[in-house]
Amino acid sequence: MDSIHRNRLSSETSPYLLQHADNPVDWYPWGEEALEKARKEDKPILLSIGYSACHWCHVMAHESFEDEATAAVMNEQFVNIKVDREERPDLDKIYQLAHQIITRRPGGWPLTMFLNPHNQLPFFGGTYFPNTARYQLPAFRTLLEQIAEYYRRRRQDLNEHGKSFADILQSIRQGEEAEAPDASVLIRAKRELESNFDTVNGGFGGAPKFPQVSNLEFLLHLWLQNPHEHASGLRILTTTLAKMAEGGIYDHLGGGFARYSVDAAWQIPHFEKMLYDNAVLLSLYAEAWQSTRAPMFAKVVEETAEWVIREMQSPEGGFYSSLDADSEGEEGKYYVWDREEIRELLPPDEYAVAELHYGLDQAPNFEGQWHLHVETSLPEVAGVLGIEPAEAERRLAAARSALFQARENRVRPGRDDKVLTAWNGLMIKGLAAAGRLLECKAWIDAAERAFEFLRRELCVDEDRLLATYKDGRAHLNGYLDDYAFLLDAGLELLQCEWRTDRLNWLLKLADQLLSRFEDRERGGFFFTSDDHEELIQRPKALMDESMPSGNGVAALALLRLGHLVGDYRYTEAAERTLQAATPSVRQYPHAHGALLSAMLESLHPPQFVVLRGQPEVLRAWTAAARDAQASGTRRLVFAISAEEPSLPGILAERRVEPGEVAYVCEGMSCLAPILSLQDFRDFLQTPAETTP
Structure with a gap:
């Protein structure tokens, strides 16, 4: 295509935006330049949101955005803004919700929204629109002309619509009154998941079928809490993981999982491979292997970890975002x-x-x-x-x-090689957990490299995070998920190898969570920081989406951090989050898997084991704790060298005794220090008390 069509996307870091830099459409990235142009020229904004591995995004681009006639209408009638939903999840969350309000059905990608230029409120929207009328959808060019005409002639309707829409957003932000979670929330969630379980193929519901990892993880942790009472949870988990591993959603030659299956039996996937899916599945399969010792689960972990390191880790250490569904213009051809x-x-x-x-x-x-x-x-x-x-x-x-x-x-699928902080946080945790549980140092080392890369390249002022990195350039204010997922990953790495400097940095990260993101009035965490650009809504997402809920992961990580160092600012913020979320969880339990796991841990805290002594001797103690975990007890183990100075919080009181020592606490109570390895092994074999 002629270089005269080079537009303002050519200087962006997003591979998705760069894919559109040669379109004849006069695309702008989201920013003040585009918003000011729309206000000044009084043109509606055409907002198009997608991502590089999205098949239907490619189809719409080829049919419409590369078409000269369609581009001419877009350029004449609209200010056109293209957004990568992976770099700007804040905008995606807002306008996906807007789409759902306007159309009364779920959204997806590509997302196509039309905005009032004077307040950025949407007045019409949809997802994919074809270039000719089909699929019961209008031709995109025809739709453009109708929208432009509506904007010119129906200003009064537009203003009234905007006011009512803003009222809806305000009511959503207010939410319901907070309430304390209790065991009934967990039991109701379990029963709903049981009723929706596909007993033949595993998973929940029919086609298209997504792994729903957060729900499976909740069921596993619920079973660990009381194996007899919640045996059905383990059955759902193991059936689903086995069926997925046998299905076509799993890459039987190269390892790793596709995003979802188009059929109920996991046979044919939508072929894109996302970093975040494989991250959370790594953790889950590793935990499932620890609980069952099923060789299939270990094989999946090994092959998926090898794929991630081989194909998705950059020479600098960070992990790339995704592999495309298409190669040579055909879905699944590779x-x-x-x-x-x-x-x-x-x-x-x-x-x-x-x-x-x-x-x-x-x-x-x-x-x-x-x-x-x-x-x-x-x-x-x-x-x-x-x-x-x-x-x-x-x-x-x-x-x-x-x-x-x-x-x-073969010709490989396209790879989105930007590095996202949040997604890297998930993969760091996945590899670290897999490496710890299956005793593979190479996976832990890969996680360490990524963690240090993020600290080096995506951290400013010591503890403020940026969201995205590519080709030496990091930018965009960090979101809740960036902080929550990286905090959670750092705590997992501390179980692999203790570093006091890392814990001190994680404490700074947690403080940023509380100061920049917490809703101090109602509890929980906003998706954007208090110094983020002002948008039509400040989202506070509680439900899991394609990734676990940032509020759920933040609550869990803060509970653990608070118990580890004895700083109850963190546990209290986590409890406020769970109280704020409880009404929503009661209403839609299946949509809140990450928060359900945090609620379970709040109601029934795991054991916290702090080991002190000589590192080479403590290896036998950590091995004993790891091997005993298969018996059912949830346990976090931190092995701290006797030489570590200046430990923060109550860790400073975990003093080194002659030889080695284990400090064991659960909830608000602690045992006497355990001073011999045999006594520690005997303790680990003691049956845990179970509760519903």
């Missing part, structure tokens, strides 16, 4: 196979195993081709072929290696 291609790549004995295991003997399952999923288990394959299971495993491993190498020669 991942799907022609059966004869596989037959030619593999020796007959290996093909015989792969054919039965991956369903190549069945009908094609994706547009005339095969997307790999487990159709027949390896023991069954071995039985059919009359070979030993170990031989079937050997042949499959060789086949997978050959297919992976062949796939490596």
Whole structure:
């Protein structure tokens, strides 16, 4: 396309915005320049929100934003603003809610909203619009002309609509009166999840099917609290994780998960791979392996961690954002196979195993081709072929290696190589937890590199975070998720290896959470800081979306930090958050998995174990605690060298005794110090008290 079409997106860091820098549309990034132009020229704003791995965003771009005639209408009638929802989740949250209010149905991406230039309030919106009328949707160019005409002729209606819309936003912000959570909230959530569980395929509900990791994590932690009473939670978890690992949502050659499945059986995914999905799934599969010792779960953790480090970690240490669903302009082309291609790549004995295991003997399952999923288990394959299971495993491993190498020669999906603080926080926690539980130092080292990268490149004034980084440039004021997810990740890293300087920095981060984000009047945390640009709403999101709720993660991390150092400013802020959220959780329990886990931990705190002594000796103590965790007790373990000076808060009172010592607290009560490894092992084997 001619360089004359180069627009104002060309200087942005977002790969998604850069994809549109050559459009004939006169795109602006969100900012004062565009907003002032719209006010001055009295033109409505066309706000388009998407992200680089979004398939339908690409379709609409190709059909409409690359079309000269459509662009001419957009440029004449509107001020056009393009937003990457991953860099500006604040705008995305606001205008997704606006879309839901206006259309009374859920939104999605691409999001297309039309705003009054004088107050940024929306007056019409939708998601994808085709270039010609179809799918019961108007042609985009026709819609543009109708919207522009409406704006010119119906100002009184527009003003009245804006006032009523602002009133709705204000009522949403007020929320309901806070109340203290209790066990009934947890039980109601469990029962709702049980009733929505797909007993055949795992997961919840039908197609399209998302992993809903926060809900699964809640059920696992509820089971750990009382294994007898909540056995159904473990069954839901293990069934779902096994079905996902066997399904096509999982990449059987390269590791890692796609974003969701378009069918109820997890067979055909929407092929984009998001960093955040794989981060939370890493943590969950690692915890599930610790509780069950199922080899399948360990295999998924290993392969997914290897994929993340191989394909998603930058040389500087940070993790990239996503892999596209498309390659060479076709969704899934990189991942799907022609059966004869596989037959030619593999020796007959290996093909015989792969054919039965991956369903190549069945009908094609994706547009005339095969997307790999487990159709027949390896023991069954071995039985059919009359070979030993170990031989079937050997042949499959060789086949997978050959297919992976062949796939490596294909044109890869596009990669969004910006580094997002919040998403990196999730992946740091995922890799650190997996490395700690499965004893893999390489994964912990990768998490450490990313954590230090964020501190070095996305932190200003020692404890203020920026949201995004690319090509040496970090910018945009940090959001709640940036602070909450990184705080949570830092606490996980402290369980892997203690560093007092890191704890001191995490305390500064927590103080920023309280001072910049907390709603001191009603409890909970706003999504944007108190010095963020003023928008039409200051969101306070409680429900999980594509990622766990920032309020849920903040509450959990603050509870843990407060108990660890004995600073009850943090635990009290967490309790205020849970009280503010309880009415919403009671109404829609299935939508608040992260907050449910925080509520469970508030009502039934885990054991906090602080070990002091010589590091090489303490390894045996931490191994004993890790191995005992499979028995059901939720436990956090921090091994602190005897040489560590100047510990903050009550940690300073965890003094070093002759030899090694374990300090164990649960809630508001602590045991006498445990002074021998055998006594510590005996304590770990003591059955925990259970509650509903």
